[in-house]
Amino acid sequence: MRIAEARVIVTCPGRNFVTLKIVTDDGVTGVGDATLNGRELAVTAYLREHVGPALIGRDPARIEDTWQYLYRGAYWRRGPVTMTAIAAVDTALWDLKGKVAGLPVYQLLGGRSRDGVTVYGHANAATVDEVPAAVAVLVADGYRAVRVQCGIPGLAKTYGVSTTGDRYEPADAAVPSEESWSTERYLAHVPAVFARVRAEFGPGLRLLHDVHHRLTPIEAARLGRSLEPYALTWMEDPVPAELQDGFRLIRAHTTTPIAVGEVFNSIWDCEQLLREQLIDYLRCSVGHAGGITHLRRIFDLAALYHVRSGSHGATDLSPVCLAAALHLDLSIPNFGLQEHMPHTAETDRVFPHAYRFSAGLMHPGDEPGLGVDIDEELAARYPYRPASLPVNRLEDGTLHSW
Ligand code: GCO
Ligand code: MG
Numbered sequence: 395m396r397i398a399e400a401r402v403i404v405t406c407p408g409r410n411f412v413t414l415k416i417v418t419d420d421g422v423t424g425v426g427d428a429t430l431n432g433r434e435l436a437v438t439a440y441l442r443e444h445v446g447p448a449l450i451g452r453d454p455a456r457i458e459d460t461w462q463y464l465y466r467g468a469y470w471r472r473g474p475v476t477m478t479a480i481a482a483v484d485t486a487l488w489d490l491k492g493k494v495a496g497l498p499v500y501q502l503l504g505g506r507s508r509d510g511v512t513v514y515g516h517a518n519a520a521t522v523d524e525v526p527a528a529v530a531v532l533v534a535d536g537y538r539a540v541r542v543q544c545g546i547p548g549l550a551k552t553y554g555v556s557t558t559g560d561r562y563e564p565a566d567a568a569v570p571s572e573e574s575w576s577t578e579r580y581l582a583h584v585p586a587v588f589a590r591v592r593a594e595f596g597p598g599l600r601l602l603h604d605v606h607h608r609l610t611p612i613e614a615a616r617l618g619r620s621l622e623p624y625a626l627t628w629m630e631d632p633v634p635a636e637l638q639d640g641f642r643l644i645r646a647h648t649t650t651p652i653a654v655g656e657v658f659n660s661i662w663d664c665e666q667l668l669r670e671q672l673i674d675y676l677r678c679s680v681g682h683a684g685g686i687t688h689l690r691r692i693f694d695l696a697a698l699y700h701v702r703s704g705s706h707g708a709t710d711l712s713p714v715c716l717a718a719a720l721h722l723d724l725s726i727p728n729f730g731l732q733e734h735m736p737h738t739a740e741t742d743r744v745f746p747h748a749y750r751f752s753a754g755l756m757h758p759g760d761e762p763g764l765g766v767d768i769d770e771e772l773a774a775r776y777p778y779r780p781a782s783l784p785v786n787r788l789e790d791g792t793l794h795s796w
Contacts, residue, residue, distance in 0.1 A: 395420050395494070397454050400446035400483075402428065402438050405773035407740035409563055410434045410781060411712040413768050414441055414482035416490060418454055424490030425768055426482035427681045427715035430474055431708075432565050432783045440479045444468075449483065455494075457487045461687045477659035477684045484685025485718045485764070492763035499718070499764055503690070503725035510755030511723040513707070513734035514539035514602055514627075518555045518562055521545060522587055526594045538754040539600035539627060539731055544587045548579050553606045553796070561738070563709060565781040573786045575794050577613055584617065588624035597625065600731075602653075604630040607795045608786075611640040618648030627731070628653035628675050628704065634795050635663070641672035651675065656706035659683050661692045668699045675704035675730050681715035682706070686722055693726050702730030709735045713745035717766040720749050720758035732756065744773050 399417040404410065412428040428437045445464060452460060464480045465471065492499045500506055515537040517528040525544055532540050543554030551573045556562040584603070591601060603626060609617065614632030621629060630653040633640055644652065653675035658664055659682050667673045676696050683689050693703050703726060705719050716734075723729050734756060737745075747766040748759025759765040786796040 395422070395454060397449045397452050400441070400449045402441045402446070403768055403770060403773055404434065404438055404778045405744060405768075405776045406779045407744045407773070407776045408738045409565065409709065409741070410778055411741070412438050412482075413712065413714060413773075414486050415768065416449065416454065416483070416486040418490065422490055422493055424454070424486035424488070424493065424763065425714050425766065426485030426489070426685070427712040427718070428478055428482035429681065429710060429712050429715070430478045431710035432781065433475065434778070436475045437478045437482075440475050441482065445479050445483060454487055454490050457484060457491065457687060460484070460487060461685065465684070472660045472662065474657070474659050474682060477688075478682055481681050481683065481685035481688070484687045485680060485714065488686045488718070489763040496762050498758060498760050498762065499686070499721040500724045500758060503686070503721060506724045507727055508724060508729065510757050511720050511729070511732050512538060512754060513732045513751070513756050514541055514600065516541050516543070516554070516562070516735055518543045519545070520555060522590055525587055525590060529591055529595060529599075533595065533599065536751075536753040539602065541602040541604060541733075542587060542591055543604060544583070546576070546579050546583050549574055549576060554604060561709070561735075565710065565783050567782060568780040570782040571784045573784050573796065574789055575608060575786050576789055577609060580608070581613065581617060581620075585620045585624075588621055588626070592624045600627040601625075602627050602630065605632045607631045607634040609633055611643040614644045615647035618644060618650035618652075621650050622648065626650055630654070630677065631656070635667070638666045638672070641667060642670070645672055653677050653704045656682070661688065661695060664692055664695065668696055668701055671699050671701075673701060676701050677704050677706045679706040679711055679715060680718040680722060681711050686718055689722060690726065693722075693728060697728040702728045704730045705732050707733030707735060709737055709741075713737055713741065713747050714764065714766050714768070717747055717749050717758055717764040720756055721764060724758060740776070744769055744776070
């Protein structure tokens with residue numbers, strides 16, 4: 395069996411997705427997610443122009459060899475565009491291998507280590523008074539873990555909180571829209587949000603919060619300490635993670651667990667944070683961190699340091715990525731939590747899938763391969779629409795991390 399075609403499909407059923415479909419000369423197919431939010435066409439071109447032609451005629455069974463071929467073969471290593479493209483190929487080859495073997499991918503990865511994958515949902519509200527109702531909706535749906543984001547008094551827009559009442563989808567304009575930020579207003583506000591949620595929902599519910607890379611290490615240390623009474627499962631991306639030594643400072647001051655990694659794309663981005671035990675959960679995704687092959691390697695390294703997985707699962711990762719994540723989550727020993735932001739009905743129709751949610755847990759299903767596909771005819775009805783992520787400025791106009 396040989397690879398005969400590597401087709402890149404771009405579609406926008408409400409938001410943009412890039413999907414790679416690998417087809418063999420026997421007609422077997424495999425799919426991989428190649429979506430990089432706000433930079434979709436860069437990965438599309440990388441796949442169409444550089445990766446696709448090199449795949450034709452290769453043996454699809456050689457997943458590891460193909461990974462090494464694309465990683466070492468480019469000479470230019472790492473980076474989100476390259477690693478998302480490699481991830482798409484890798485994911486598609488695992489899907490294909492599962493179909494050839496007649497087994498779901500989690501069986502190829504060693505079988506299941508748990509009954510289901512615990513996922514967390516998003517509760518977003520404009521004001522503290524509206525937070526309990528937003529959390530209650532998720533609890534009623536069966537979620538056992540909830541991420542809470544709340545509007546900040548004095549700021550027009552806040553990360554994670556929709557201003558239209560619709561689902562939160564940050565890539566909202568072709569040219570980046572602008573948001574504003576105040577660390578002072580934020581730090582003064584967040585503890586009250588969690589005080590309220592804990593008081594209303596008691597100790598059993600797992601609570602999470604995403605800082606979205608906006609603080610300095612000492613500010614993050616203060617936030618972590620102020621949240622200790624509310625026993626969060628994690629405080630996510632407290633600081634931009636380029637300066638990894640900075641996490642020592644946060645760690646020295648707080649026992650609030652830390653989750654990092656949704657913008658990481660390689661094991662080398664994680665290595666110091668893991669080796670020095672500076673974090674508790676690793677948020678790398680199948681789609682952005684080199685596929686199932688590389689992410690499993692990353693999670694194996696994490697396991698040595700008591701770090702658990704907490705994979706990114708926002709709506710900009712397609713149902714193909716979510717399916718792949720669930721197979722990995724089900725199989726690895728050091729699974730922690732999986733993010734789950736349900737896709738729109740339009741997206742679910744474009745990507746028919748076997749995975750399911752029940753009582754706070756997800757399961758990838760038992761279809762051979764990943765159990766997800768793309769309906770190409772339907773996908774063609776939703777043409778690509780340019781959409782960028784926002785930028786963020788302090789109240790005096792200084793550009794800040796978004
Ligand atoms: C999360 C993330 C997302 C990102 C988005 C960017 O924790 O789910 O922070 O909300 O902002 O995926 O593309
Ligand atoms: Mg995040």
